[in-house]
Amino acid sequence: MSYLSKDLSVLAYANGFTLWHYTTADDAATVDTSGYFNAAATMLRVGDIIVANLDTAGTAQAGLFFVSSNSGSVIDVNDLTRIGSADTD
Numbered sequence: 721m722s723y724l725s726k727d728l729s730v731l732a733y734a735n736g737f738t739l740w741h742y743t744t745a746d747d748a749a750t751v752d753t754s755g756y757f758n759a760a761a762t763m764l765r766v767g768d769i770i771v772a773n774l775d776t777a778g779t780a781q782a783g784l785f786f787v788s789s790n791s792g793s794v795i796d797v798n799d800l801t802r803i804g805s806a807d808t809d
Contacts, residue, residue: 757795
């Protein structure tokens with residue numbers, strides 16, 4: 721798949737920082753690819769955080785992406801920081 725604007729929404733905004741939510745059937749490695757969020761280059765800023773629900777059609781994952789660069793046309797996010805990586809009970 722690829723980035724779908726309908727799946728990116730603002731959770732909170734303050735002091736030039738935006739907390740986003742994104743959901744997709746894509747896995748973390750796909751979303752982490754430089755350029756995945758290029759269509760959102762006018763909205764995402766360096767330092768923004770994206771809470772993500774990933775691989776929703778498979779083995780669901782959740783985590784945080786940090787927007788590490790935005791050239792005005794190319795967006796890059798850091799590797800996923802996973803949330804809930806294990807459930808032993």
